[in-house]
Structures are given as C-alpha cells and as structure tokens.
Amino acid sequence: MTGRYIALIRHGDYRQRPxxxxxxxxxxxxxxxxxxxxxxxxxxxxxxxxxxxxxxPACYCSxxxxxxxxxxxxxxxxxxxxxxxxxxxxxxLSERALGSAANLTLHEIEAALRxxxxxxxxxxxxxxxxxxxxxxxxxxxxxDAGARxxxxxxxxxxxxxxxxxxxxxxxxxxxxxxxxxxxxLGILSLDEIxxxxxYHARPLLLCYKGNDTWIHSGGAWKMRARQDTAxx
Numbered sequence: 218m219t220g221r222y223i224a225l226i227r228h229g230d231y232r233q234r235p236x237x238x239x240x241x242x243x244x245x246x247x248x249x250x251x252x253x254x255x256x257x258x259x260x261x262x263x264x265x266x267x268x269x270x271x272x273x274p275a276c277y278c279s280x281x282x283x284x285x286x287x288x289x290x291x292x293x294x295x296x297x298x299x300x301x302x303x304x305x306x307x308x309x310l311s312e313r314a315l316g317s318a319a320n321l322t323l324h325e326i327e328a329a330l331r332x333x334x335x336x337x338x339x340x341x342x343x344x345x346x347x348x349x350x351x352x353x354x355x356x357x358x359x360x361d362a363g364a365r366x367x368x369x370x371x372x373x374x375x376x377x378x379x380x381x382x383x384x385x386x387x388x389x390x391x392x393x394x395x396x397x398x399x400x401x402l403g404i405l406s407l408d409e410i411x412x413x414x415x416y417h418a419r420p421l422l423l424c425y426k427g428n429d430t431w432i433h434s435g436g437a438w439k440m441r442a443r444q445d446t447a448x449x
Contacts, residue, residue, distance in 0.1 A: 220383035221374055222270065222434065224261065224420035225399075226291070227392045229253035231283040234320065238344060239391070240312050241319045246286045253418035254287040258294025261387065261420060264435075265300070270383045274301045277373075278389035279310040287418055288389040309369040312391035313362035316355030326351070347397065347410065363397020366390065370398065374425045387420070395421075402431040413438035 229250030234242055246254065265272055272295065278288040285306060292302040318326045323344065330336045336352045343349045350358040357365075373386065392415040399405040404423065405413065415421060415438065422435035 220270075221425040222383060222385045223370060223373075223423045223425065224385060224387050224436075225395045225415075225423065226257060226287065226387060226389045226420050227395060227415040227417055228281070228283040228287040228389060229257075229290075229418040234322070236324070237320060237322045238313075238315060238326075239393075240315050241281060243282055243320075245282050246290075250283065250287070250417065251290055254290030255294050257287065257418040257420065258291035261291065261385075262295055262298045262300070264420070264422075265385065268383065270385045272300050272302070273384055273386040274303055276302050276304050276387040276389065277310060278304060278306055279312070279391065280306050280308050281311060281391070284310070284389045284391065288387070291387070291389075291418070307369065309365055310388065310390040310394070311362075312394050313359050314355055314357045315351055316353040316357075318351055318353050318356065329353075347407075359393050359397050360401075362394040363399075363401050366394045366398035367401035370402065370423075371429065385422075399423075399433075402429075404431055404433050409438075412441055414441040415439055 229246045230253060231246045231250050232244040233239060264270070276288050276292050278284040285304065288304050292304060295302055318329065321329070327339060331338055339351070340346065340349065347359040350356050350361065395415060396405060396410050396413060400407060400410050420436050421438065424432050424434040426432060
C-alpha cells in the first residue's frame with residue numbers, strides 16, 4: 218500500500234499533579250495546552266495543503282481528557298478550513314498504566330510497596346525503567362504500553378484499502394507510549410528512546426510502506442534533557 222501516513226501527536230500541556238507519573242491523570246489542558254492544540258490544527262492544515270494529502274475523517278485519541286481536548290481543538294481548526302473530522306476514543310492509545318497505583322505520587326507508590334509484605338521495593342530509578350512493571354493489578358511496563366500502541370497502529374493500517382491519494386490519519390496520545398511504539402515499529406532504537414521526547418501537540422509523521430515497514434517521514438523528535446525522566 219502507498220500513500221499511508223500517520224501523525225503521532227502528543228497532547229498539549231496540562232494540569233499535571235506534581236511528582237506523579239502522568240499515566241491516567243484526569244486533568245484538563247492548561248491555556249497553553251489549548252493554544253498548542255490549535256496551533257497543531259493549523260500545522261496539519263498546512264501540511265495537507267502543501268502535500269495534497271487527504272485527511273482521514275476519523276481522528277483517534279486515548280481516553281485521557283488531555284488527549285481528547287487536544288484532538289478536539291485541532292479538529293475544530295481543521296473544520297474551520299473545510300475538513301470533515303470526527304473523534305474516536307480508544308484505551309489502546311493511553312499512556313502506561315500503573316494499575317491500582319494510578320495517580321498516586323512516587324512517594325505514595327513506593328510506600329505502598331514497602332508496606333505490602335508480598336512485594337520487594339522497586340529498584341532505583343524504576344520510573345524511567347522501560348522494562349519494570351509495578352507488581353500491582355493492572356500495571357504495565359513502558360514497553361508493554363508501546364507494544365499496545367504499536368499493535369493498534371498495525372491494526373489501523375491493516376483495515377485500510379489501497380488508495381491512490383495519500384491519506385493522513387491523526388492519532389492523539391502520549392509521549393512515552395508513542396516513543397516505545399516507535400521502537401516496536403522499528404523506527405527508534407532503544408538508545409534513541411532515552412535520547413528523545415516529543416513536543417506538545419506537534420505532529421510527528423510516520424509513513425507505512427507495507428509489509429510492516431514504517432519510516433519517520435516528518436516532524437522532529439525533541440531532545441530529552443539528561444535529567445528528564447518523565448513518563449509522558
């Protein structure tokens with residue numbers, strides 16, 4: 218299949234609880250985040266016009282409010298320019314789940330494990346350890362989350378029929394899950410996952426070439442600060 222593009226779009230800036238892994242926090246975008254989302258819509262409209270691409274009317278996002286608001290604001294800008302869009306939500310695009318520890322602070326999570334005789338203390342730096350999974354019901358590792366998102370992307374392109382017009386699908390989600398999905402798809406090495414982050418509400422374009430071959434075709438990764446261990 219030719220002409221198949223996916224835009225991975227990390228949500229805009231939001232009201233994140235301090236010292237708490239991002240994951241499933243239910244809080245909304247800040248005003249800066251809304252501005253970023255609207256700018257995202259403008260950038261996508263420009264790319265569509267410059268490249269002669271067709272916009273997939275389905276815009277996909279995770280169940281987190283910040284991802285939905287980013288999709289909603291970007292879609293509103295696109296609609297103002299004549300593009301038809303609808304937003305479809307799926308849990309498959311969510312950030313790494315921490316299970317029963319969702320939305321606890323790092324201190325609270327570590328205290329809960331320390332107080333539970335069934336579990337060992339988490340290793341130092343566990344928050345940034347891509348293979349570590351909290352020993353709690355419903356928890357995932359970052360690589361688990363990346364595989365989940367990559368699986369969704371593979372299914373999404375498998376459902377498409379061949380088209381002569383290049384098509385762009387917008388996918389709104391979360392930085393860590395997207396970066397680990399990019400590794401699963403063969404786009405980033407393990408070292409590059411640690412080196413890169415994603416800009417808020419800036420589309421990073423992937424091109425699907427068929428036969429499970431994906432390439433990075435546009436947009437820039439953000440260089441990660443050495444001390445930055447954010448999950449999202």
